[in-house]
Amino acid sequence: MTIKQGDNALTVPDTMKAWILGGPEELTLGEKPVPEPGVAEVLVRIDAIAVCASDLELIEFGTPGLIEGELPFHKNHTPGHEYMGTVVKPGPGVDEFRPGQRVAVEVHAGCMRCKRCRMGMYTSCLNYGYHSKGHRANGFTTDGGFAQYAVNHVNTLIPIPDVISDEQATLIVTAGTSIYGLDVLGGLIAGESVVVTGAGAIGLIGAGVAKVLGADPVILTDIRDDRLEMGKSLGVDYGINALKENPVEAVHKITNGGADFVMECSGVKTAFNDAVKMVNRGGRVCLAAFAHEPVEVDAQDIVGNNKYVFGIRAEGRSSTHRAAALIAQGKLDPSLIHTHTFPLEELPTALKYAKERIENAIKVVVKIH
Ligand SMILES: [Zn+2]
Ligand SMILES: [Zn+2]
Numbered sequence: 045m046t047i048k049q050g051d052n053a054l055t056v057p058d059t060m061k062a063w064i065l066g067g068p069e070e071l072t073l074g075e076k077p078v079p080e081p082g083v084a085e086v087l088v089r090i091d092a093i094a095v096c097a098s099d100l101e102l103i104e105f106g107t108p109g110l111i112e113g114e115l116p117f118h119k120n121h122t123p124g125h126e127y128m129g130t131v132v133k134p135g136p137g138v139d140e141f142r143p144g145q146r147v148a149v150e151v152h153a154g155c156m157r158c159k160r161c162r163m164g165m166y167t168s169c170l171n172y173g174y175h176s177k178g179h180r181a182n183g184f185t186t187d188g189g190f191a192q193y194a195v196n197h198v199n200t201l202i203p204i205p206d207v208i209s210d211e212q213a214t215l216i217v218t219a220g221t222s223i224y225g226l227d228v229l230g231g232l233i234a235g236e237s238v239v240v241t242g243a244g245a246i247g248l249i250g251a252g253v254a255k256v257l258g259a260d261p262v263i264l265t266d267i268r269d270d271r272l273e274m275g276k277s278l279g280v281d282y283g284i285n286a287l288k289e290n291p292v293e294a295v296h297k298i299t300n301g302g303a304d305f306v307m308e309c310s311g312v313k314t315a316f317n318d319a320v321k322m323v324n325r326g327g328r329v330c331l332a333a334f335a336h337e338p339v340e341v342d343a344q345d346i347v348g349n350n351k352y353v354f355g356i357r358a359e360g361r362s363s364t365h366r367a368a369a370l371i372a373q374g375k376l377d378p379s380l381i382h383t384h385t386f387p388l389e390e391l392p393t394a395l396k397y398a399k400e401r402i403e404n405a406i407k408v409v410v411k412i413h
Contacts, residue, residue, distance in 0.1 A: 099125070253367075
């Protein structure tokens with residue numbers, strides 16, 4: 045949707061609809077003042093937002109939300125972080141973006157004053173949750189996108205061309221997270237064997253990106269055949285159903301002795317050691333899923349075979365820009381994992397679909413404007 049300057053839709057009202065988090069699982073649709081963009085910020089009219097497992101986690105448990113060191117309950121907080129929209133008002137001194145421009149938004153704006161931000165690791169900001177120090181992770185630590193408008197730091201905006209639809213643009217953060225994982229594993233993956241464990245949104249897109257970047261073969265493991273089939277439409281060479289065969293043995297057989305890279309996207313308890321066993325000597329494992337319980341690790345396998353293990357947090361190293369480029373060029377189509385759409389008023393239904401995977405829901409998108 046192209047919006048010209050002077051379009052009524054760019055006129056900013058004083059108040060907006062926003063979902064507000066009370067206690068755990070208590071979301072109400074209310075009114076909030078439309079926020080004012082400050083220095084290095086713009087106001088974005090939110091057009092669409094995807095629901096993520098971290099939203100469900102935050103609404104139920106509070107984490108990974110953090111507001112000035114405390115959980116986000118009863119703080120007038122608006123969750124939602126995988127959104128896109130239209131720039132409606134640049135803050136003072138901002139000339140990088142103009143009203144009417146369509147943008148996707150990445151979640152993390154680091155404080156840009158801590159050691160990690162200065163290294164470029166803004167998703168691992170040491171001042172996470174402290175807006176008073178300049179940090180923003182909209183939808184986790186500052187107000188997010190289950191609302192009509194949100195203020196965003198200019199560093200978090202990704203201009204998008206009209207060939208990318210609103211729905212596709214909401215998936216840029218997910219694709220960026222997958223790309224960051226591949227980036228941390230070594231980036232140049234053409235001709236290398238890549239295994240992705242877990243065919244959730246990040247895993248499916250990660251497998252698709254690995255294929256686009258020339259990985260060979262790309263192997264996807266999961267326990268659901270329909271997800272493995274979806275992986276094939278994203279370019280996966282081999283789908284392994286871990287309920288039907290031993291995934292470690294299957295990977296060793298396909299790769300003739302172990303894969304070069306594994307990206308672990310399932311978060312299940314056995315996945316970490318399986319991933320380590322799947323790679324060959326000197327191979328690399330990247331953990332991209334939040335695990336809910338500690339696991340025992342076969343340290344000797346890692347040390348004795350010079351294996352590398354990494355953890356990634358979110359869409360680091362401006363990977364969202366690379367995701368947008370792949371989508372704009374038609375090389376990656378994340379809309380394959382977009383299954384349902386609801387209006388803003390029906391957010392609770394959208395969350396329920398995502399949580400209970402009703403009608404095989406993967407990515408549920410909420411359209412706002
Ligand atoms: Zn997310
Ligand atoms: Zn920082």
